[in-house]
Amino acid sequence: xxxxxxxxxxxxxxxxxxxxxxxxxxxxxxxxxxxxxxxxxxxxxxxxxxxxxxxxxxxxxxxxxxxxxxxxxxxxxxxxxxxxxxxxxxxxxxxxxxxxxxxxxxxxxxxxxxxxxxxxxxxxxxxxxxxxxxxxxxxxxxxxxxxxxxxxxxxxxxxxxxxxxxxxxxxxxxxxxxxxxxxxxxxxxxxxxxxxxxxxxxxxxxxxxxxxxxxxxxxxxxxxxxxxxxxxxxxxxxxxxxxxxxxxxxxxxxxxxxxxxxxxxxxxxxxxxxxxxxxxxxxxxxxxxxxxxxxxxxxxxxxxxxxxxxxxxxxxxxxxxxxxxxxxxxxxxxxxxxxxxxxxxxxxxxxxxxxxxxxxxxxxxxxxxxxxxxxxxxxxxxxxxxxxxxxxxxxxxxxxxxxxxxxxxxxxxxxxxxxxxxx
Numbered sequence: 001x002x003x004x005x006x007x008x009x010x011x012x013x014x015x016x017x018x019x020x021x022x023x024x025x026x027x028x029x030x031x032x033x034x035x036x037x038x039x040x041x042x043x044x045x046x047x048x049x050x051x052x053x054x055x056x057x058x059x060x061x062x063x064x065x066x067x068x069x070x071x072x073x074x075x076x077x078x079x080x081x082x083x084x085x086x087x088x089x090x091x092x093x094x095x096x097x098x099x100x101x102x103x104x105x106x107x108x109x110x111x112x113x114x115x116x117x118x119x120x121x122x123x124x125x126x127x128x129x130x131x132x133x134x135x136x137x138x139x140x141x142x143x144x145x146x147x148x149x150x151x152x153x154x155x156x157x158x159x160x161x162x163x164x165x166x167x168x169x170x171x172x173x174x175x176x177x178x179x180x181x182x183x184x185x186x187x188x189x190x191x192x193x194x195x196x197x198x199x200x201x202x203x204x205x206x207x208x209x210x211x212x213x214x215x216x217x218x219x220x221x222x223x224x225x226x227x228x229x230x231x232x233x234x235x236x237x238x239x240x241x242x243x244x245x246x247x248x249x250x251x252x253x254x255x256x257x258x259x260x261x262x263x264x265x266x267x268x269x270x271x272x273x274x275x276x277x278x279x280x281x282x283x284x285x286x287x288x289x290x291x292x293x294x295x296x297x298x299x300x301x302x303x304x305x306x307x308x309x310x311x312x313x314x315x316x317x318x319x320x321x322x323x324x325x326x327x328x329x330x331x332x333x334x335x336x337x338x339x340x341x342x343x344x345x346x347x348x349x350x351x352x353x354x355x356x357x358x359x360x361x362x363x364x365x366x367x368x369x370x371x372x373x374x375x376x377x378x379x380x381x382x383x384x385x386x387x388x389x390x391x392x393x394x395x396x397x398x399x400x401x402x403x404x405x406x407x408x409x410x411x412x413x414x415x416x417x418x419x420x421x422x423x
Contacts, residue, residue, distance in 0.1 A: 256373070
């Protein structure tokens with residue numbers, strides 16, 4: 001029997017106290033939350049530590065599955081919102097440790113009362129689950145400009161609304177959001193269970209605005225991981241920031257003291273974009289043209305003119321015909337830091353297939369996720385560069401976009417997401 005299974009069963013056994021369990025929830029719950037923080041295991045195959053200076057799920061080696069959700073806050077009561085963030089933090093601590101979401105559990109409560117865990121993860125290990133939370137621009141001022149929760153003055157300048165980029169066909173219903181939760185795991189049922197239970201806990205305080213399932217990570221966030229492939233068949237995120245590059249992470253990822261409001265120090269800004277990939281059109285394009293558009297060999301992933309995937313692209317190299325090997329409109333050139341003032345991103349996107357579009361074509365593509373220190377200096381200039389001249393745009397259709405400020409990590413059982421923001 002695995003340690004995670006023992007941990008889950010211990011939580012259920014402690015919670016299975018019938019009527020007395022409801023009356024004693026505070027005492028039992030406090031013990032369970034402390035256990036959730038204390039029992040964390042470092043293995044990505046088991047539990048990922050929940051506490052730390054930064055939220056898990058950013059530089060954590062990218063898991064295989066994603067369930068991402070954006071919420072609208074429907075209450076006007078600041079205390080109810082703060083209470084929800086506390087409840088979410090406690091539930092996330094339990095679930096990432098392999099325990100039930102609630103203090104009583106899926107099967108240990110009063111038979112006449114709804115369980116406080118939905119139960120579909122019973123018997124499953126933590127599967128590397130991470131839960132990451134962010135705050136959208138509209139949490140600080142809503143669409144009418146109202147400061148609903150008295151935090152407008154705490155909005156970071158870096159959380160500026162993203163511009164419209166050429167080629168965007170954004171749908172408002174699947175863009176934006178007051179809050180976001182990113183659940184990543186190596187088991188899709190564990191990721192879905194996490195989001196389902198946080199949405200259940202938030203009923204009456206938040207409502208789901210949009211959500212996205214993802215499979216097959218499209219970037220590696222650690223040097224221990226092989227580079228994954230996107231639905232165009234190319235290795236994606238070869239030059240991504242990595243967990244082990246601490247100096248680069250400090251420069252490009254983590255918000256530093258003095259960057260903005262103190263509550264964001266140690267956090268990062270998250271940009272999401274849902275990008276429909278016109279795979280049927282791409283599949284009819286010649287291999288040579290595909291490689292020219294991307295700027296990499298499709299097999300090993302090496303930049304054109306090189307032989308190894310991780311070799312630095314030579315932007316000045318020319319072929320026998322005197323033409324640049326990496327065309328001025330190639331994706332690799334346009335995304336390269338030297339073409340964008342040195343800007344880098346930490347990407348951890350996922351493939352998606354959302355059925356068909358009703359015309360016999362797959363509704364498939366990339367759910368782009370990128371973390372950074374300041375979107376104004378990183379994502380925005382890079383995307384402007386790509387959206388104007390990248391030949392790949394012929395095969396892409398961006399349909400959603402969102403921006404969130406992800407605060408630093410939770411320090412322990414007395415801390416919670418957003419505590420410094422709402423202090």
